[in-house]
Amino acid sequence: MAIRPEHEIHNRRFGRNLGLGLVLAAFVALVFGLTVVKISHLEEGKLPETEASQ
Amino acid sequence: MSDTSAIDHRQEAGFGDYVQLLKPRVMSLVVFTAMVGLIVAPVAVHPFVAFTAILFIALGGGASGALNMWYDADIDRVMRRTQSRPIPAGRVSEGEALGLGLALSVLSCLMLGLAANWFAGAFLAFTIFFYVVVYTMWLKRSTPQNIVIGGAAGAFPPMIGWAVATGGVAPESLLMFALIFMWTPPHFWALALFMKDDYSKAGVPMLTVTHGRPATRRHILVYTLLLAPFALALSLTSIGGPVTLVAALVLNALFIRGAVRIARRTEAAAEADGYKAEKVFFRFSLAYLFLHFGALLVEASLAPFGFGGW
Numbered sequence: 001m002a003i004r005p006e007h008e009i010h011n012r013r014f015g016r017n018l019g020l021g022l023v024l025a026a027f028v029a030l031v032f033g034l035t036v037v038k039i040s041h042l043e044e045g046k047l048p049e050t051e052a053s054q
Numbered sequence: 055m056s057d058t059s060a061i062d063h064r065q066e067a068g069f070g071d072y073v074q075l076l077k078p079r080v081m082s083l084v085v086f087t088a089m090v091g092l093i094v095a096p097v098a099v100h101p102f103v104a105f106t107a108i109l110f111i112a113l114g115g116g117a118s119g120a121l122n123m124w125y126d127a128d129i130d131r132v133m134r135r136t137q138s139r140p141i142p143a144g145r146v147s148e149g150e151a152l153g154l155g156l157a158l159s160v161l162s163c164l165m166l167g168l169a170a171n172w173f174a175g176a177f178l179a180f181t182i183f184f185y186v187v188v189y190t191m192w193l194k195r196s197t198p199q200n201i202v203i204g205g206a207a208g209a210f211p212p213m214i215g216w217a218v219a220t221g222g223v224a225p226e227s228l229l230m231f232a233l234i235f236m237w238t239p240p241h242f243w244a245l246a247l248f249m250k251d252d253y254s255k256a257g258v259p260m261l262t263v264t265h266g267r268p269a270t271r272r273h274i275l276v277y278t279l280l281l282a283p284f285a286l287a288l289s290l291t292s293i294g295g296p297v298t299l300v301a302a303l304v305l306n307a308l309f310i311r312g313a314v315r316i317a318r319r320t321e322a323a324a325e326a327d328g329y330k331a332e333k334v335f336f337r338f339s340l341a342y343l344f345l346h347f348g349a350l351l352v353e354a355s356l357a358p359f360g361f362g363g364w
Contacts (some may be wrong), residue, residue: 034102
């Protein structure tokens with residue numbers, strides 16, 4: 001068997017790593033979006049007194 | 055060279071194999087019913103929170119799918135239909151499926167709790183427990199009513215969606231549960247009539263094997279008749295309306311007609327036309343559920359314009 005720089009298995013592993021990377025990036029984006037939504041809702045509702053008095 | 059060739063790299067899993075562990079086709083039903091449950095609930099949810107909640111409900115469903123594939127790997131290896139799944143095919147190890155399932159279960163319940171409320175998170179945890187422990191580990195291999203019990207697990211998602219919005223349980227959400235719960239047995243038994251899987255070889259007590267095929271035909275009819283009152287009751291609740299009522303009347307009449315046809319057929323007649331009536335009934339059962347929940351969705355989307363609902 002000739003030694004090739006790119007064996008099929010490398011492609012498959014790259015696909016797996018890429019997939020996991022994208023999933024993790026999406027998760028980070030999701031948590032960030034959720035944080036923004038939760039915090040902006042908090043501001044609409046009741047502001048802490050120190051901030052409200054400013 | 056002999057050292058490295060001992061490891062068979064062709065068996066190594068790709069990303070898609072891990073996705074397959076999560077049973078994406080089951081997930082699509084979970085996403086749809088949970089979404090309807092969330093939208094028809096009387097409390098408005100921020101769209102991004104709703105999106106996140108449905109995503110993690112689906113992920114929880116996927117996690118229980120992976121745990122199911124871990125535990126049922128011995129059955130899957132025996133049955134023809136499931137032999138190409140990642141574990142029986144040797145692409146993913148049983149331990150990997152267990153790890154993925156457990157990790158995603160914890161993650162999805164925690165994230166649903168954080169995004170929506172802890173009641174919804176706990177409800178998702180209970181659903182995963184019910185599907186994996188009560189159904190997969192306990193009742194699937196011990197009773198021919200396994201499909202009925204398994205149906206309960208599939209019926210929880212609209213209740214979880216409702217819980218995301220309201221933080222609790224209501225008659226409406228219980229009726230959405232009842233609709234899927236009563237619908238599952240006729241749906242799966244129709245499939246069992248024409249798929250003829252090797253359940254007996256795998257040691258799963260399927261109704262078609264334990265009580266015979268004529269008994270299964272009668273069971274389909276009984277469950278279809280019991281399903282209709284729940285469907286009609288749902289259309290008369292606050293989330294129902296004229297559209298849902300008409301849909302329920304038409305869909306249940308057609309569903310019962312199909313079930314009567316199946317109950318009256320002999321096995322010889324079914325063999326003769328290649329299980330045509332059973333296949334038609336099975337395909338219609340998918341449309342039945344989709345259109346029922348679709349009608350609820352129509353009702354909710356007409357509400358802002360002064361239509362829909364009672």
